[in-house]
Amino acid sequence: MYQEERLQLILNYLHEHKRINVEEICNLCNTSRDTARRDLVKLEERGSILRTRGGALLPTIIKEIKSYKDRISNDSKEKKAIGKLAASLIKNGDRIIMDTSTTVQACSEFLQVNDCTVITNSINQAYILSNKPEVNIHLLGGKLNQEQRFLYGPSVISMLSNYYVDKVFIGICGLTEEGVMVAFEEEGFIMRKMIEQADQVIVLVDSSKFGKKGFFKVTDLSQIDIIVTDKLPDKSLIDILDSNQINIMLAK
Structure with missing residues (x-):
């Protein structure tokens, strides 16, 4: 043969x-x-x-990585519901970091506070938040990924090391018992630093990402505090999340 x-x-x-x-x-x-x-x-x-x-x-890695424009045009009801619930976790006076994902962008759209400071490397997040005068925006500078619309590089990580925040909101493309994962290595390194700088780590993820791997592992599950999603994962993954003391919040 x-x-x-x-x-x-x-x-x-x-x-x-x-x-x-x-x-x-x-x-x-x-x-x-x-x-x-x-x-x-x-x-x-x-x-x-x-x-x-x-x-x-068989690999379960997500192979097709859509552009930011394509991802935002496919905005789902689930993504909006997750964003709305996540926004309710932000309180007056909070200092937060928001990453570049479209689900976290949905969180920005629903943000309603009298006073809040947001650090981000997303030019789209900064634009949305610029329409909210009660939000103080710190845009991290670096090299622009034009297709995915985020800033990256050593300067972004260096700037992040100067900020200490109450909460970080991150979106991911895969979550398994091995950890949380994203599609781009340069984005993943920045998200690691974001997590280091926050007292509370909040992951926004739709249920289709459970059990799927991405190209780059950001962190172990032990570093996550809250997962905001639209549906519960299967029991085996729930048990692993429970063992890591992760709270799961379901968006309606």
Whole structure:
């Protein structure tokens, strides 16, 4: 059997069973363990699988990263509901950090306080908040990611180190037992620093992101205090969130 035929058999098996081990590959393709391992290496190089100890899994990484414009045009009722509930957590006098996600932008739109200070690296967040005279805005300066509309780089992280805030609001593209994840490495490093500077970490995430991985891990679940979402995750993930003492708030 040619290698391409074996690789297709392995992928077909994975799509049906979600995982495979070396012994199953040997039986499936009537091949040796060494050949099975080489086939796994080839599939990993192509990005088709995630190798594990003794086998492989189908990747669950989110592959298509839409532009900010596309993401905001697909604003959902769930996202708005999450943003509205998150905004209710912001009190008069709070000093907060808001990241660049469109869900956190929804939070900005519903923000109603008499006095609040917001630090952000999102030019869209700054624009929305500029229409709220009761909000003091600190826009972090750096290099502009034009497609995703956020500022990044060493200068942003350096500026963040000067601020200590009550709360940080972050949006993510994936949450698993391994932690919270985003699509862009440069954004992830900034979000790590944002989390370090806050007394309370609040994650805004719609339920479709539960169990999904992103490209870059921002932090462990142990660093999260509150998750605002539209639906509960499955029981296994709820148990893990509970063990990390994370409060889950459901938006109606």
